[in-house]
Amino acid sequence: MMSYIARRLLYLIPLLLAISLLVFLMIRLIPGDPAQIKLGEKGTEEDLKRMREELGLDKPLHIQYWRYLKRLLKGDLGRSIRTNNKVTNEIKTSFPATIELTVLSMIIASIIGIFLGVISAVKQYTWIDNLSMVGALVGISMPVFWIGMMLMLIFSWKLGWFPISGRINLEANLDIITQFYLIDSIITGNWVAFKSTLSHLILPAITLATIPVAMIARMTRSTTLDVLNKDYVRTARAKGLKERVVIWKHVFKNSLIPVVTIIGLQFGSFLGGAVLTETVFARAGVGRLLINGITGRDFAVMQGAVLVIATFFILLNLIVDILYAYLNPKIRYS
Amino acid sequence: MSQGKGESLWDLAYRNFKRNKTAIAGIFILIFFTIIAVLAPYIAPYDPFEQNFLHSLEGPSQKHLFGTDEFGRDILSRVIYGSRISLQIGFISVFISMFAGTILGVIAGYYGSWPDMLIMRVVDIMLCFPYILLALVIMAILGPGIYNAMIAIGIVYIPKFARIVRSAVLNIRDEEYILAAKSMGAKDIKIMLKHILVNCMAPIIIQGTLSIGRAIINAAGLSFLGLGAQPPTPEWGAILSSGQNFLRGAPWVAIFPGIAIALLVLGFNLIGDGLRDAFDPKMKRT
Numbered sequence: 001m002m003s004y005i006a007r008r009l010l011y012l013i014p015l016l017l018a019i020s021l022l023v024f025l026m027i028r029l030i031p032g033d034p035a036q037i038k039l040g041e042k043g044t045e046e047d048l049k050r051m052r053e054e055l056g057l058d059k060p061l062h063i064q065y066w067r068y069l070k071r072l073l074k075g076d077l078g079r080s081i082r083t084n085n086k087v088t089n090e091i092k093t094s095f096p097a098t099i100e101l102t103v104l105s106m107i108i109a110s111i112i113g114i115f116l117g118v119i120s121a122v123k124q125y126t127w128i129d130n131l132s133m134v135g136a137l138v139g140i141s142m143p144v145f146w147i148g149m150m151l152m153l154i155f156s157w158k159l160g161w162f163p164i165s166g167r168i169n170l171e172a173n174l175d176i177i178t179q180f181y182l183i184d185s186i187i188t189g190n191w192v193a194f195k196s197t198l199s200h201l202i203l204p205a206i207t208l209a210t211i212p213v214a215m216i217a218r219m220t221r222s223t224t225l226d227v228l229n230k231d232y233v234r235t236a237r238a239k240g241l242k243e244r245v246v247i248w249k250h251v252f253k254n255s256l257i258p259v260v261t262i263i264g265l266q267f268g269s270f271l272g273g274a275v276l277t278e279t280v281f282a283r284a285g286v287g288r289l290l291i292n293g294i295t296g297r298d299f300a301v302m303q304g305a306v307l308v309i310a311t312f313f314i315l316l317n318l319i320v321d322i323l324y325a326y327l328n329p330k331i332r333y334s
Numbered sequence: 335m336s337q338g339k340g341e342s343l344w345d346l347a348y349r350n351f352k353r354n355k356t357a358i359a360g361i362f363i364l365i366f367f368t369i370i371a372v373l374a375p376y377i378a379p380y381d382p383f384e385q386n387f388l389h390s391l392e393g394p395s396q397k398h399l400f401g402t403d404e405f406g407r408d409i410l411s412r413v414i415y416g417s418r419i420s421l422q423i424g425f426i427s428v429f430i431s432m433f434a435g436t437i438l439g440v441i442a443g444y445y446g447s448w449p450d451m452l453i454m455r456v457v458d459i460m461l462c463f464p465y466i467l468l469a470l471v472i473m474a475i476l477g478p479g480i481y482n483a484m485i486a487i488g489i490v491y492i493p494k495f496a497r498i499v500r501s502a503v504l505n506i507r508d509e510e511y512i513l514a515a516k517s518m519g520a521k522d523i524k525i526m527l528k529h530i531l532v533n534c535m536a537p538i539i540i541q542g543t544l545s546i547g548r549a550i551i552n553a554a555g556l557s558f559l560g561l562g563a564q565p566p567t568p569e570w571g572a573i574l575s576s577g578q579n580f581l582r583g584a585p586w587v588a589i590f591p592g593i594a595i596a597l598l599v600l601g602f603n604l605i606g607d608g609l610r611d612a613f614d615p616k617m618k619r620t
Contacts, residue, residue, distance in 0.1 A: 014455075026474065031477070056436070137603055142595075142599075143595050146563065153582075291470075
């Protein structure tokens with residue numbers, strides 16, 4: 001197992017380097033001179049030359065990349081053109097918002113998806129099965145931002161059950177420690193803030209969970225059906241065990257291994273969906289930071305956000321792979 | 335590839351597909367939208383660009399079945415014209431990824447060795463990014479616009495096709511008929527086109543159909559973020575984006591284009607699922 005983990009960790013190095021190279025080149029590929037963009041229209045020829053030297057743009061490309069890597073390793077991602085804040089700080093405040101959203105929606109998606117999948121498999125070809133599978137297919141077909149808008153229309157504008165946008169009600173007076181508002185409100189015992197954060201999170205989390213729910217339900221149904229046909233299930237039934245025990249003790253546990261992988265791999269689509277969900281609900285997460293970076297041509301922010309999302313995605317895939325290898329020895333020794 | 339009694343894989347798949355009611359429903363949805371797209375100038379009640387401020391943000395009525403937007407433009411006409419754009423985006427972007435992915439996949443699978451290594455490492459790196467993130471990065475480089483969105487989405491799906499085609503090629507690379515063709519002195523390019531590609535078509539078609547749906551959704555997402563189609567283009571995602579500003583008072587601006595996207599994508603998903611079941615009946619039974 002340790003050698004497998006070591007191999008996977010080694011493989012991580014070229015991947016991370018490749019991502020950093022891509023992010024570095026991305027800015028060079030964008031039409032226009034970064035120095036000119038930073039200066040705006042006002043700069044003279046002299047200013048432009050100075051800015052190019054300051055940004056290191058007068059050096060050859062490989063030296064520029066080397067400098068970029070060195071800064072990256074020191075945790076320096078540059079400054080935002082619009083706010084002049086350090087990009088690292090912007091990410092420190094926005095990333096927890098995205099994690100909070102994705103984790104909650106992952107929990108929602110897993111619970112509902114697995115439940116629907118198991119029920120559909122056990123009641124195969126009944127109306128429950130048909131309804132949930134058609135529902136899953138419709139769920140996969142809807143754009144995530146439209147689902148968000150419709151939920152907002154019904155539950156925020158029409159029924160007034162949830163707030164429309166943002167992360168927290170400012171009147172909740174939360175002392176910020178970790179930037180994870182749910183955790184901060186628990187640490188400080190501020191239950192008003194906890195309630196406010198949670199109510200701001202629910203609609204975005206449900207929005208983001210819709211497509212993964214459908215994927216997880218379809219996957220769980222197919223793996224559960226597979227397990228239902230296994231000999232040990234027939235044996236369990238033959239020895240007179242109650243159907244409930246057969247399903248939850250024998251079938252459910254064994255059908256879950258591939259589902260765990262699917263849930264882990266879905267995290268990528270959670271992160272991608274977060275970009276759109278955060279825009280709909282005006283949540284200050286890293287997805288929204290990225291969109292603001294792109295539309296405002298704020299290159300440092302754009303690079304920082306892409307780097308963080310991609311790195312996080314890779315690390316997560318690594319954890320899923322290791323978990324899967326742990327559960328399934330065949331992978332470890334291949 | 336004979337399936338007994340002289341029936342080919344394609345005959346069997348066609349027979350299976352015809353019997354699949356949901357897949358046929360998908361075909362009907364696709365035909366419906368294709369007819370709408372082709373006949374748009376004849377069936378749209380108004381010019382999709384015509385502004386009429388006297389009738390801005392009017393709710394659905396007999397005159398405007400889907401209501402009007404902030405410029406008084408008829409939403410129904412814009413949704414009808416939008417089907418042209420979304421179908422184009424779906425087909426063109428998937429064609430880009432299918433074309434490039436198939437070439438890369440065939441080369442990687444057929445030659446193995448360093449071309450395989452090189453292509454698959456690039457594919458791995460591309461897969462390090464969530465789809466929409468990669469599309470956003472490419473859009474940042476190319477700049478906003480509907481054609482750039484097609485290119486961005488086309489590039490994003492290349493790895494998927496490359497992987498599928500490569501594994502299909504690996505399965506058949508050492509089959510006797512390929513070895514026979516080689517020993518008869520056939521050129522690599524001829525073997526790839528005539529023998530390998532033909533036998534990889536099933537997974538390519540299935541993946542292609544399912545990808546069109548995703549491409550349409552992703553393109554709408556890019557337009558929603560202001561990076562894809564630009565106003566006043568009647569693209570569904572762009573209409574939704576402007577509809578968001580009037581969600582409370584004029585929800586119809588956002589409701590109808592969303593339904594159109596979901597319905598069209600559902601059509602492609604039903605057909606894609608049907609094709610997968612048709613080519614691989616074992617999967618359906620599990």
